[in-house]
Amino acid sequence: MTTMGELCNRTVSIVEPRERVIDAARRMRDHHVGCLVVVEDRDGARVPVGLVTDRDLVVGALATRPGSIEQLEVRDVMSAHLVIAREEEPLLDALSRMRAHGVRRVPVVDRVGVLQGIFAVDDILEHVTEHLDQLVRLLGRERDHERDATSPRAPS
Structure with a gap:
């Protein structure tokens, strides 16, 4: 059983x-990411409280409040329903929940809720x-083995 901890990306770009x-937009550009995990510091631990995507910035900031973008804070445009x-969660369980909520990215946390990584459908x-790739190699070896087993052998 593959878990989210095994598949998540441990390098996470964050924002407060x-x-x-x-x-936030500059950080996305500099880190070449389309999403930042919004975190709060709780007793020295980073706990996710939201996500902000490049789409949130365009649709939530530029399209709805173009004149006041300099004053906007991440909390004004982030997706707060996290x-x-x-x-330790099985991959298929998480994918099912992601599909049910219509999200492509989820922060991955440890047992106490501290940010450990991020997982995207990609x-x-x-x-x-x-x-x-492993399956293709197996099929290739199987063909080679079958060919060797059925080819006539030269007399010794």
Whole structure:
């Protein structure tokens, strides 16, 4: 059983709720990401409280409040209804919940809710590709083995 902790990306770009939207956009550009996990510091631990995506910035900030973007904070445009996954959670359970909530990305937390990583639906492609590659190699070896077993042998 594959878990979310095994598949999540442990390098997470974060932002705090009171940071300016313009700074979040720059961070996305600098880190080449389309999503930042919004975190609060709770006793020295980073706990996810939301997500802000490039789409949130365009639709939530530019399209609805174009004149006041300099004053907007991340908390004004972030997705506050947060779907999270636990590290030990089976992949299929998390994918089912993601589908039910219509989300493509989830922060991954430990047992006490501290941010450990992020998982995006795109990440599953890498996992599936690895398994398909192994299957293709197995089929190739099976063909080679069958060919060797059925080919006539030269007399000794």
